[in-house]
Each structure stands twice: as structure tokens, then as C-alpha cells.
Amino acid sequence: MTRRTSRLLAPGTPGLVDVYAAQDTIDDNMSLGVPEQLLTPDASRSETSSSSEVASTEDQPATRRRSTRVVRASMRATEAPENTPLKKDQTTTSTSQAYVDNLAKSKRSRSGLRHSIAAMESSLSDESPLPTNGTEIETQPMAPDTPTSKSSQDAQVDDTHDSVQNRLDKTSAKEDTLAPTALQTGPRQSLRRSNRVSILGKASYLLDRASSVLGKRTRDMSVKEEPVSRRASLRPRNIAPVKEPEPLPNPTKTVPEKRRVSESDLLKLKSEDVSPSEEPAPPSIPRPRPKPKMWLNHGLYSGQEASDSPPKQRKSKNSGKTSSDVRHRRHLPMPIFAGARLIKNGRDYVLPFDIFSPLPPGQPKPDEWRKTNKNVFVGDAAGEWKANKKLELSTCMCDEETGCDENCQNRYMFYECDSGNCSLGPECGNRNFGELKVRTKAGGKYNIGVEVIKTVDRGYGVRSNRSFEPNQIIVEYTGEIITQFECERRMRSVYKNNECYYLMYFDQNMIIDATRGSIARFVNHSCQPNCRMEKWTVAGKPRMALFAGDRGVMTGEELSYDYNFDPYSNKNVQECRCGAANCRGILGPRPKDRDQRVKAEATDSTKKPLKSTGTKRKRTTAGTASVQAKKRKLLTPKSVKAGIKKAATKVSIARSKTPNTKKTNTATTPTINSQRGAKNPPKNPPKKNVKLPTVKAASRVKAAVQRKTVPAKTTSNVAKGSRSTKKENPLAAKPNAKGKSKNKEADPRKPSTGSRPSKSPAKANISAGKAKRSPAKTNTKAQGLGNTVKKVVRRVVRPVKATKK
Numbered sequence: 001m002t003r004r005t006s007r008l009l010a011p012g013t014p015g016l017v018d019v020y021a022a023q024d025t026i027d028d029n030m031s032l033g034v035p036e037q038l039l040t041p042d043a044s045r046s047e048t049s050s051s052s053e054v055a056s057t058e059d060q061p062a063t064r065r066r067s068t069r070v071v072r073a074s075m076r077a078t079e080a081p082e083n084t085p086l087k088k089d090q091t092t093t094s095t096s097q098a099y100v101d102n103l104a105k106s107k108r109s110r111s112g113l114r115h116s117i118a119a120m121e122s123s124l125s126d127e128s129p130l131p132t133n134g135t136e137i138e139t140q141p142m143a144p145d146t147p148t149s150k151s152s153q154d155a156q157v158d159d160t161h162d163s164v165q166n167r168l169d170k171t172s173a174k175e176d177t178l179a180p181t182a183l184q185t186g187p188r189q190s191l192r193r194s195n196r197v198s199i200l201g202k203a204s205y206l207l208d209r210a211s212s213v214l215g216k217r218t219r220d221m222s223v224k225e226e227p228v229s230r231r232a233s234l235r236p237r238n239i240a241p242v243k244e245p246e247p248l249p250n251p252t253k254t255v256p257e258k259r260r261v262s263e264s265d266l267l268k269l270k271s272e273d274v275s276p277s278e279e280p281a282p283p284s285i286p287r288p289r290p291k292p293k294m295w296l297n298h299g300l301y302s303g304q305e306a307s308d309s310p311p312k313q314r315k316s317k318n319s320g321k322t323s324s325d326v327r328h329r330r331h332l333p334m335p336i337f338a339g340a341r342l343i344k345n346g347r348d349y350v351l352p353f354d355i356f357s358p359l360p361p362g363q364p365k366p367d368e369w370r371k372t373n374k375n376v377f378v379g380d381a382a383g384e385w386k387a388n389k390k391l392e393l394s395t396c397m398c399d400e401e402t403g404c405d406e407n408c409q410n411r412y413m414f415y416e417c418d419s420g421n422c423s424l425g426p427e428c429g430n431r432n433f434g435e436l437k438v439r440t441k442a443g444g445k446y447n448i449g450v451e452v453i454k455t456v457d458r459g460y461g462v463r464s465n466r467s468f469e470p471n472q473i474i475v476e477y478t479g480e481i482i483t484q485f486e487c488e489r490r491m492r493s494v495y496k497n498n499e500c501y502y503l504m505y506f507d508q509n510m511i512i513d514a515t516r517g518s519i520a521r522f523v524n525h526s527c528q529p530n531c532r533m534e535k536w537t538v539a540g541k542p543r544m545a546l547f548a549g550d551r552g553v554m555t556g557e558e559l560s561y562d563y564n565f566d567p568y569s570n571k572n573v574q575e576c577r578c579g580a581a582n583c584r585g586i587l588g589p590r591p592k593d594r595d596q597r598v599k600a601e602a603t604d605s606t607k608k609p610l611k612s613t614g615t616k617r618k619r620t621t622a623g624t625a626s627v628q629a630k631k632r633k634l635l636t637p638k639s640v641k642a643g644i645k646k647a648a649t650k651v652s653i654a655r656s657k658t659p660n661t662k663k664t665n666t667a668t669t670p671t672i673n674s675q676r677g678a679k680n681p682p683k684n685p686p687k688k689n690v691k692l693p694t695v696k697a698a699s700r701v702k703a704a705v706q707r708k709t710v711p712a713k714t715t716s717n718v719a720k721g722s723r724s725t726k727k728e729n730p731l732a733a734k735p736n737a738k739g740k741s742k743n744k745e746a747d748p749r750k751p752s753t754g755s756r757p758s759k760s761p762a763k764a765n766i767s768a769g770k771a772k773r774s775p776a777k778t779n780t781k782a783q784g785l786g787n788t789v790k791k792v793v794r795r796v797v798r799p800v801k802a803t804k805k
């Protein structure tokens with residue numbers, strides 16, 4: 001600064017001498033304090049660039065360490081003239097310096113950086129050529145007023161002084177021409193020259209940091225507010241604190257307005273990677289107080305000490321005072337210990353969606369499916385069913401200790417426990433449909449647990465979305481509950497062109513038509529199924545549901561159950577494609593009872609085993625142990641069809657010849673099970689895919705019987721039956737009374753599966769009719785009733801068949 005002042009004055013003026021004298025004094029002082037600062041090139045460079053900061057030191061706090069030094073030096077430099085005769089010129093110098101400061105501020109703007117350099121160059125070109133030599137630029141600021149040590153300054157001062165002198169000489173001509181003006185407008189000249197020096201220094205400083213200059217401006221602005229006396233450097237300070245000069249009024253304030261420091265700028269400042277030794281942390285930026293580390297006090301690995309109580313979520317205010325419990329460790333334990341504990345104790349978890357439901361989206365959905373999750377009584381079915389409603393109650397005798405386990409009487413008879421018939425609450429284990437209701441109400445793929453899939457060769461099917469425990473309820477088979485008459489009507493008119501039928505025998509003369517029904521209607525048949533269809537009485541009403549088999553069901557398995565398909569007519573026998581090792585080959589009738597078969601074969605006039613299914617399976621009988629079942633030949637669809645046709649012909653012949661054989665039951669049993677009419681029709685099928693001769697027969701039987709019967713209410717007499725009868729399948733066995741449940745229904749644990757009626761509805765009607773006609777007789781001669789019913793059926797069926805033949 002002194003040097004700048006000297007340039008304003010003509011060489012040899014007293015002021016100049018005094019200034020140099022003052023500078024010498026200062027330099028002496030400075031050399032004591034910081035002799036090592038200029039030993040490195042960096043330090044030297046910092047001194048060089050620091051001179052550029054001189055202009056802005058009066059109202060701008062030091063932004064960098066070297067700047068801080070300059071500030072002190074400059075302040076001393078400004079202070080020193082107070083004791084010198086230059087006091088007179090101080091105002092002029094300070095004014096110009098303030099102007100330079102303001103100008104420097106404006107130059108610092110990010111967008112105006114280059115512009116300011118250009119302006120600087122242009123301004124310099126007016127006076128003297130801008131030194132292009134870098135060393136010259138650097139040496140220029142090394143004015144004697146810089147606070148350099150004596151050792152370094154001694155070598156430089158002379159050169160610098162010569163250089164300055166040369167420059168002054170070079171420009172003396174210009175200045176001489178402008179001398180009168182310059183003398184008059186001293187401050188302006190001073191301003192311009194000071195400006196040049198300042199900008200040169202600043203330019204070198206900024207060019208050095210060109211890559212990171214963006215964003216620095218904001219930091220500089222904030223650093224400005226740092227008090228000058230504040231030092232970040234640890235370098236010992238042995239200079240007395242300098243009195244801070246008061247900011248001078250700036251008469252020509254053309255400095256652009258300070259840009260407001262936005263939050264983004266503050267963030268930038270925070271993110272700037274500046275080493276603390278170079279850039280002291282700007283005190284003006286309020287640093288957020290570091291938050292205290294929050295440790296998890298609940299969660300996966302917390303609270304690992306053995307404790308029965310779950311970790312507390314919240315703590316009351318006084319819990320610390322009152323609780324004498326051992327405090328849980330607050331830090332996470334080693335994972336190995338946590339893992340061991342998890343293995344030992346286990347914990348609940350939820351499977352990720354793509355694990356429990358790995359089926360890719362976009363599965364084709366059946367268009368024609370009209371869904372209902374409730375049984376809907378249609379037509380006369382509701383009225384007929386109400387008549388029997390009260391009979392379906394059973395009281396559970398289990399106690400709380402055992403709960404409703406396998407020995408529960410209700411369970412044994414396929415009666416669901418509820419609050420009406422069981423005194424137990426949640427500990428009751430016989431509330432499958434209740435559990436299913438909760439699950440379906442909760443919703444979601446996992447709770448519902450099943451979804452429709454498209455199989456390769458069996459149309460649609462159903463797949464599990466999750467695992468099911470053995471005997472766990474999976475899905476209810478629901479649909480419209482219709483009477484036999486309604487079923488016939490639909491078969492003749494509505495479904496006459498259908499290939500698929502979703503009809504299942506339900507109870508007595510009731511049928512579930514799941515054409516409009518639940519997803520369970522899509523469950524396919526398998527000869528080695530993983531599920532079973534069971535009929536339960538729930539709150540007095542029968543309900544069908546699919547249950548997991550004894551092995552349980554794993555996620556992704558296709559659900560299947562054994563249809564025990566009764567094709568109702570051999571023409572409807574279909575090839576089975578379940579792929580099981582023990583596949584029977586067809587969906588048609590299986591040998592129901594080997595004893596029956598033995599009898600049938602014995603009474604058969606041809607004495608040949610009846611191949612009613614058309615397969616090439618060799619029948620074995622229970623009585624002929626020597627006859628080993630040969631491995632069934634795998635049949636092509638063609639051979640299956642041929643076999644079916646052949647078998648159908650033989651069955652018809654056999655029926656006409658041997659009307660009393662049990663085999664006729666197969667043919668005369670109406671198809672109430674879920675069946676598919678003619679997906680794989682036999683060769684030369686009839687014009688109608690599905691013919692229901694026996695249904696016609698049944699209707700005729702029914703009509704014939706009804707002509708002679710009493711109202712249906714009398715069936716209750718039969719249904720009351722003995723306790724032993726009730727222990728059998730309670731619904732199916734009632735009309736037949738004792739001894740009539742010969743097949744599956746005799747075993748209450750294996751009731752009629754969905755596709756296998758406990759007995760023919762036609763027979764049911766007939767028996768009902770018989771019972772209505774003579775209830776007393778039914779009660780006393782239940783066995784006789786069955787025989788009578790059979791005779792009636794045969795009598796009625798035979799003419800029908802004969803007519804057809």
C-alpha cells in the first residue's frame with residue numbers, strides 16, 4: 001500500500017521517503033515474528049497473492065491464512081502512516097483503497113470473473129501494458145509493505161523496487177502528461193493503480209483456483225463477516241493486535257449489491273472440500289449440532305439377552321427409577337450369537353411376495369367364470385333344505401384340556417364346532433371353516449392361498465400360493481345349490497353345448513353347480529392327489545371344502561383331489577392325464593368294491609371280468625390273491641377311446657343280460673360329480689356330447705315315486721335314525737338308515753368326496769319317497785328299504801335302457 005502511494009507521488013517526494021522509512025520499521029517487526037514463512041515457494045507465492053487481498057482487507061475478513069497475514073500487514077501499513085507525515089494523504093489513500101475494495105468485491109462475483117479480468121486488462125492497457133510475465137506479476141505485489149521476513153525481503157526488495165521504479169519510469173511519460181490532472185484527481189489515479197495491482201493479484205489467485213472458483217465466492221462472502229482478529233492458524237502470533245481501522249465512507253459506491261446467500265450456497269459451502277489448514281471453518285455458518293447417536297432399542301438384533309418379555313417399545317419416565325430389572329444391552333450383539341438365538345427360539349416372519357407367489361403375472365384367466373364365495377340356494381332347494389336344517393345339530397363333549405382334537409365327536413362326524421355346539425373357545429381345534437373365513441376376510445394372496453393357472457393339457461387348474469399343513473382347510477367349494485330337477489333342466493337347456501360341467505353331488509337330492517362358484521371348481525383330478533374334498537356340516541348346513549392331504553401342500557404345487565369320478569355314462573369316460581405313477585388312466589369309474597366286483601363277475605354269464613372303463617387294466621379281486629395286477633399298459637388317447645367304446649358296448653350288453661348285478665349301479669348312477677361332458681369324447685360320439693339317460697330315468701323314477709309318496713317332510717323320520725347311523729356320514733347316510741352305507745360313506749373320516757356322491761340322487765329320491773310312504777317300515781326295516789329301492793330303480797331303469805336299445 002505504501003508502494004502504491006509512492007507511485008502516486010513523484011519520486012523523491014518526502015512522502016515517499018517517509019513511507020519507506022515506515023515500511024522498514026514494519027519489516028523489522030515482521031521479521032521477528034515470521035522468519036520461516038517465506039522459506040518455501042508456497043509461502044512466497046502466498047505472499048505474492050496476498051497482496052491482492054490488501055485492497056479488500058479493510059472491510060473484508062481474511063479468507064485464508066495467508067490473507068490473514070496480509071491483513072495484519074496491511075493494517076499495520078495503514079496504521080503506520082498515522083505516525084508519519086503522510087497523514088495528510090491518508091484520506092486520499094483510504095478513499096482509493098475503499099474504492100478498490102468495492103471494486104474487488106464486484107470482481108469476485110462468479111459470473112463476472114472473466115469479465116472483470118478483461119476489464120482489468122483493458123484498464124491497464126490505458127496506462128501501462130499488463131505484465132505478461134508471471135514472475136513479474138508475482139513480484140509486483142511483493143511490495144515493501146508486505147509482511148515478509150527480513151531474510152527473504154532483503155533479496156527481493158531491491159529487485160522489486162527496481163522493477164517498480166522501472167515501471168514508473170516507463171509510465172512516467174504518460175503520467176507526466178496527465179500530471180496536472182493526476183494531481184487534481186489524486187484519489188482517482190490512486191484508485192486506478194491500486195485497482196490494477198489488486199486485480200492482478202486477485203487474477204493470479206483466481207486463476208490458480210479456476211477449477212474450484214465456482215461456489216467459493218459465496219464462501220468468501222461469508223468469510224468476510226469473520227472478525228479480523230480471528231485466526232484459524234496455530235502459528236504463534238507475536239505481533240501486537242492491530243487496531244482495526246474504521247471503514248471509510250465510500251463516496252462512489254458502484255459496487256453491485258451483495259447477493260443474498262441462499263441455502264443452496266450454504267450447502268455448497270458445507271460440501272466444499274477444503275483442508276482446515278488452508279480454509280478455516282467459516283464461523284458465520286451455523287453448524288448443526290451433531291445429533292446424538294440413536295441406538296436401536298427394539299428390532300431384529302436388539303434385546304438379545306434371554307428374556308421372555310418382548311423388548312419395550314417405549315419407556316415411561318419413571319421406569320429407570322423404579323425398574324430393578326437387568327438393563328438390556330443397548331448395542332447390537334455379534335451376529336453369530338443372534339443367529340444362534342434365532343435358531344433356538346425362532347421368530348415369526350413374512351415371506352417376501354415373490355417367494356410365496358412366484359408365479360409370473362399375466363396368467364390367463366377364465367372369462368366365463370362367474371365367481372361366488374357363498375353357497376346360494378336356488379329354486380326349490382332352499383325350501384327343501386330348510387326342512388332338514390334342525391336335524392344337523394351336534395353337541396361337542398370335549399373338555400378344555402384336550403380341546404377338540406382327533407377324538408372330538410363333532411370332528412369325527414364332520415361337524416364343525418361353533419359357539420352353538422361347542423363350549424370351547426379359541427382352544428377348539430375343530431373350526432376349519434371359521435379359520436377359512438378369517439383368512440379370506442384378511443385377503444391378500446397369501447391368505448387366500450390359491451390361484452388359477454393354465455395347465456398344459458387339462459384346461460385350467462389351481463395352484464397353491466403358500467404352504468398348507470396336513471389336513472388344513474384350503475378353499476371352499478361353493479356354487480349354486482340346486483335340486484335334481486333344476487340340474488336336469490340346466491343340463492338339457494343351459495349346458496347342453498358345454499364341454500365342462502362343474503356339478504358336484506352335495507347332499508340328498510341337492511347338487512352344487514359351480515358354473516357360478518368358487519375357484520375350487522378349477523381343481524383338477526389326480527389319481528395321486530395332494531388334497532381331498534370333504535363335506536362338513538357347519539351351523540346345520542353342509543359345506544364342501546378342499547383340504548390339504550396328509551402330506552400337506554407346498555408352495556407352487558398344483559392342487560388336486562380324487563374325483564372318484566362317476567361318469568354317469570360310459571360315454572363320458574375321459575382319459576386321465578394326471579401323470580401319477582398309479583394313474584388309473586381314466587377319470588371314469590374305478591372298482592368301487594372288490595367284493596362287489598367278485599360278485600358281479602360271478603353272476604356275469606360270460607364269466608369274464610367286466611372292463612367297464614375301457615382300460616386294459618386287469619382287474620384283480622380280493623378273493624383271488626394269486627391274480628397279480630399287472631402293470632397297466634400306457635395307452636394312447638386313441639386306444640383309450642377305442643377301449644372306452646368297447647367297454648361301453650359290453651356294459652350295455654351286460655346290463656341288459658344281468659339286471660341284478662351291481663355293475664348296473666355304475667351305469668345307472670346319475671352324474672352329479674364335477675364332470676366334463678365331452679372334452680375327450682369317445683369315437684363316434686352321439687350328437688349330443690352328454691347324454692343323460694339315467695338322469696331321465698331318475699326323473700322318471702322320481703316322478704313315479706312322487707305320484708305315490710307323501711310330502712317330503714316325512715323324511716325327517718328317516719333322518720333321525722339311530723346314533724350309529726348318525727356316526728356315519730350324517731347327511732348321506734340318513735335316508736339309507738343302518739347298514740346301507742357300504743362304500744366310502746361308511747367311513748366317516750372319508751366321506752364322499754366332491755365328485756363321488758354318497759349315493760345316487762335318484763336313489764336318494766327314491767329312498768326318500770319310500771320313507772315318506774311308510775316311515776314306520778323304514779325305521780324298522782332299513783335294510784329292506786334299500787333292497788326295495790334298488791328294485792324300483794332297476795325296474796324303472798330297465799325300460800329306459802330297453803327303449804334306448
Ligand SMILES: C[S@@+](CC[C@H](N)C(=O)[O-])C[C@H]1O[C@@H](n2cnc3c(N)ncnc32)[C@H](O)[C@@H]1O
Pocket residue numbers: 457458459460461500501502521522523524525526574575576577578674675676677679
Ligand atoms: C371340474 S373341471 C376342472 C377344471 C377344468 N380343468 C377347467 O379347465 O375348467 C373337471 C374337468 O377337468 C378335466 N380334468 C380334470 N382333471 C383331469 C385329469 N387328471 N386328466 C384329464 N382331464 C382332467 C376334465 O375334462 C374334467 O371334466
